[in-house]
Amino acid sequence: MKQTFGIFTILFYGILTAQTINGKIISKENNEPIPFARIGIENENFGAIADENGNYSIDLTNIDRNKNLTVQIGGFINFSQSIQNFIDGNHTISLNEKVVEIQEVVLNPKKYYEKNWGTNAKTKKVQFGFNPARSKEDKSKEFGVDFNNNKNIKLQKINLNIVDLKTDKPLLINFNIYSKKDGLPDISLLNENLTIELTKDKIKDGTFSFDVSDKNVWINKQDFFVTIQVMNGFDGWIYLSGAMFKNVYYRNFYGPWLKKTIAQPALNIDVKIEK
Known part of the structure; x- marks a missing residue:
């Protein structure tokens, strides 16, 4: 008993x-x-x-x-x-959605010039990606790159150089922009969600471009990070090209951000820069 x-x-x-x-x-x-x-x-x-x-x-x-x-x-x-x-x-x-009153800004061509920042490598020898079947951590992984900035800029496009994509469904890709604190990503600077579906037909000459020129994504005289996550589960993989001897920052779920100085994914951005 x-x-x-x-x-x-x-x-x-x-x-x-x-x-x-x-x-x-x-x-x-x-x-x-x-x-x-x-x-x-x-x-x-x-x-x-x-x-x-x-x-x-x-x-x-x-x-x-x-x-x-x-x-x-x-x-x-x-x-x-x-x-x-x-x-x-x-x-x-x-x-709660962020509510920010943004004064309309007219981009005068005489006051702004266009640049592309980041890694543009298209090699297959260095690759970064998401492969949920290979690693459970890939289901929650977020990684990105850092940008040094002392100007007022407006983000126009986010570009990914993709070397291999196999998937049974469209991928829901989420991008985020973070401020920098102690050399690592800190607070999101976005006032709206940057999410887009990725399919093979949207990749042109090995590059997928997300046009955000209609969004109010401004970064004013501060260093920042651009990160990427695959939001939905899928069978397959996606791999980006990479460049050696550069920094990459990553975390799983909301764990601490980590930095590796081995290679960097081919993520680059088109920006308008104030003269």
């Missing part, structure tokens, strides 16, 4: 302490789901990915309740809440 009671106590305790949370991530403005958003723990390489309808499931059983759960998406104010309060509260995460 004592043994049976002991087993029941252990099972009952396990049920009480198990904390798999199911919920949904939506935009507070229109209650529309935010697909493929990452939900994770601040400074931890751990989390979950919402599906195309914004639904998520995350196991918080063995996570310190004093740590913060977070969702970070360009164009939205970061969501952050202690795990204990989150477990006890509402599991529908409503993200």
